[in-house]
Amino acid sequence: MIRVAISGAAGRMGRSLIQAVCQYEGITLGAASECPDSPLIGSDAGEIGRVGVLQVPLVDNLDKSKEAFDLIIDFTRPEITLANLVLCRDQGKAMVIGTTGFTQEQRQKITKAAIEIPIVLAPNMSVGVNLCLKLLETAARVLKDEVDIEIIEAHHRHKVDSPSGTALRMGEVVAKTLGRDLNQCAVYGRQGVSGERPRESIGFSSLRAGDIVGEHTVIFAAEGERIEISHKASSRMTFALGAMRASQWVSDKPPGLYDMQDVLGLLKKVN
Numbered sequence: 001m002i003r004v005a006i007s008g009a010a011g012r013m014g015r016s017l018i019q020a021v022c023q024y025e026g027i028t029l030g031a032a033s034e035c036p037d038s039p040l041i042g043s044d045a046g047e048i049g050r051v052g053v054l055q056v057p058l059v060d061n062l063d064k065s066k067e068a069f070d071l072i073i074d075f076t077r078p079e080i081t082l083a084n085l086v087l088c089r090d091q092g093k094a095m096v097i098g099t100t101g102f103t104q105e106q107r108q109k110i111t112k113a114a115i116e117i118p119i120v121l122a123p124n125m126s127v128g129v130n131l132c133l134k135l136l137e138t139a140a141r142v143l144k145d146e147v148d149i150e151i152i153e154a155h156h157r158h159k160v161d162s163p164s165g166t167a168l169r170m171g172e173v174v175a176k177t178l179g180r181d182l183n184q185c186a187v188y189g190r191q192g193v194s195g196e197r198p199r200e201s202i203g204f205s206s207l208r209a210g211d212i213v214g215e216h217t218v219i220f221a222a223e224g225e226r227i228e229i230s231h232k233a234s235s236r237m238t239f240a241l242g243a244m245r246a247s248q249w250v251s252d253k254p255p256g257l258y259d260m261q262d263v264l265g266l267l268k269k270v271n
């Protein structure tokens with residue numbers, strides 16, 4: 001049995017993760033944490049996830065429950081993820097990181113820690129999005145530089161980072177396939193007299209509204225035809241169950257930085 005700790009247990013993803021643990025065989029909830037000033041500290045995680053009492057009280061720091069879990073699942077904010085990373089590295093525990101919005105420097109800290117512990121880091125843990133990443137690679141390889149590429153994403157009004165981690169990953173996959181550097185060719189929104197579109201740019205547009213769970217579309221537009229590859233998540237359970245799959249997968253892996261493509265065995269080329 002793999003004992004997981006959920007960081008950010010009362011958050012949107014945290015609550016879905018508690019439910020997913022209860023649905024998933026071979027995984028049990030060992031610990032759960034929330035922000036130190038949360039009034040929910042001390043409450044039972046099962047009650048927060050609406051799955052009945054689990055006898056796991058919310059702590060304000062997972063360091064206090066470190067004997068009770070084997071790995072941390074973290075869907076929080078970058079600075080919290082990095083604090084959990086230090087704990088996991090010091091304790092030799094694995095990590096599954098779904099948090100997005102890392103700076104380059106923060107990402108490097110994760111890469112460095114992965115020399116010592118196994119980490120799955122993925123901006124999107126749904127099977128569908130990870131399949132889309134393979135489809136995008138194929139589309140870019142076939143369409144080459146003959147198309148304009150635009151990435152549109154839509155999320156709920158509470159999301160704090162933009163573009164979404166998934167949109168950025170989609171851009172990276174397409175740019176890499178086309179031999180472009182995303183740092184050079186990304187265009188984040190347009191306003192005013194923005195001029196004619198250079199073919200090599202990859203455009204990003206972000207919508208924030210209501211309770212949209214997460215939607216991504218990549219448009220490949222040529223003269224006379226247009227291809228759109230879209231994914232629409234309608235429930236956070238799709239991400240949470242992906243995180244369970246990642247937890248089970250990573251629990252017996254050697255140190256290294258992995259992503260959902262590794263977990264799902266999608267690394268081989270799809271033609």
Ligand SMILES: NC(=O)C1=CN([C@@H]2O[C@H](COP(=O)(O)OP(=O)(O)OC[C@H]3O[C@@H](n4cnc5c(N)ncnc54)[C@H](O)[C@@H]3O)[C@@H](O)[C@H]2O)C=CC1
Pocket residue numbers: 007008009010011012013014033034035036038060075076077080097098099100101122123124125126165239
């Ligand atoms: N990789 C994936 O598949 C997905 C990634 N995400 C990402 O997950 C992250 C979280 O998203 P949401 O759940 O919507 O956010 P949220 O804001 O609902 O949840 C974050 C939780 O962390 C808690 N928190 C704050 N400080 C803490 C601390 N010191 N210790 C423990 N918990 C603390 C907050 O109180 C909050 O409850 C975002 O970066 C989002 O982009 C979201 C969905 C899917």
Ligand SMILES: O=C(O)C1=N[C@H](C(=O)O)C[C@H](O)C1
Pocket residue numbers: 100123124155156159163164165166167213214215
């Ligand atoms: O914040 C969210 O909600 C989501 N964030 C992830 C991202 O930034 O890509 C994944 C998903 O779309 C939901």
